Amino acid sequence: VTDVNMPNKDGITLITDLRALPDYKFIPLLMLTTESGVDKKQAGKAAGATGWIVKPFNPEQLLKTIGKVLE
Template identity: 75%
Template sequence: MSANLLIVDDSTSMRQMVAFALTGGGYTVVEAEDGIAALDAAKTQKFDAVITDVNMPRMDGIELIRQLRALPNYKFTPLLMLTTESGADKKSEGKAAGATGWLVKPFDPDQLLATVRKVLG
């Protein structure tokens, strides 16, 4: 059975590129345009991993990770940040919120797939 992944990014083209890479790798993908939409989706269905941008309107990726970690279903789910932010302070903020890993845009599709495979075990 293929893993169910949630991609969160306010950029439609970025969501499409990530979705294309992941569906090509055999994963099922659901897209959300910001943290609030992602949280709603996460409460109605189970995702095996979440890949989120950091800077988004309404709810950013770090707050999304905090909120997901508070849900019983997402205590141990891999939550990856995919962002243009590469600063150590943002990374440590993400880690503190519960992020599993950090990928920097522009991303390499093969590296993205390898990271997703690794965190899904």
């Protein structure tokens, strides 16, 4: 689980970097963000994000999304 907006490297770049590593190619990666724009969501999906949750969210929503990607 990573945030899109971080101080040194944004979440989309982090996911792109992780997906380039063989050990992380198939690990589920969820993005958290305050941004609900289609452009960011498409960029995350293109980078290899498995799921996307817009903040604020409730803990049940996070657990449900994690459960879905782990099925």
